Amino acid sequence: MATARTASEPCFTDRTAAGRLLGVTVARHLGNVGLTRCPLVLALPRGGVPVAAGVAAAVGAELDLVVARKIGAPGRPELGVGALAEDGEPVFDRGLLGELGLTPQDLDGTVAAERAELDRRIRAYRGDRPAAEVADRVVIVVDDGVATGVTARAALRWLRGRGARPLVLAAPVCSHEADRSLAADADLVICLRRPERFGAVGRFYRDFAQLGDADVLAVTAAR
Known part of the structure; x- marks a missing residue:
């Protein structure tokens, strides 16, 4: 590298x-x-x-x-604790999650919302x-x-x-x-x-x- x-x-x-x-x-x-x-x-x-x-x-x-799309921490949306790309699975910063006392499951609602916005942007930018x-x-x-x-x-x-x-x-x-x-x-x-x-x-x-x-x-x- x-x-x-x-x-x-x-x-x-x-x-x-x-x-x-x-x-x-x-x-x-x-x-x-x-x-x-x-x-x-x-x-x-x-x-x-x-x-x-x-x-x-x-x-x-x-x-x-x-x-x-960035996955923000609860109450701190500007702090990225994870992200989604296209149709991929969420990627999390495990170290930061640990520091905040969070698990990936705690972010299920945020992930769903960001997935919806990601899909909207794909449709808006790329269409079919x-x-x-x-x-x-x-x-x-x-x-x-x-x-x-x-x-x-x-x-x-x-x-x-x-x-x-x-x-x-x-x-x-x-x-x-x-x-x-x-x-x-x-x-x-x-x-x-x-x-x-x-x-x-x-x-x-x-x-x-x-x-x-x-x-x-x-x-x-x-x-």
């Missing part, structure tokens, strides 16, 4: 600008390790979509989506079109930032189960913890910034406006 990082990058203007910067780095690393043949870039909606568009343009790749074929392809999963890494992990494991190889995770910024832990699920992790103190992803962007379904469709329709 390999992890690629650059130590000092400026604060990103917005997701589009971050995608252009990330794309240059991803293209260089793919070239260095000979992974330039027919790559596929999969964005994690919503925030990862404009970032992924820049990466796809830089590496000359097809752009599509892998849809995932099947998920992209990933078997034996260079697949690059892109998000706008990786804090705990649980959502990215669910997506990576779902894609690995469908035969994606090699599998790359790319983001403009990721935490130390996520960078280390995701190396077990991705063959290559590429982050432009890996700060000592992470906090929220939005603090690394000047413009981190919330995106909606229309923003996702505007990018994917133009691909």
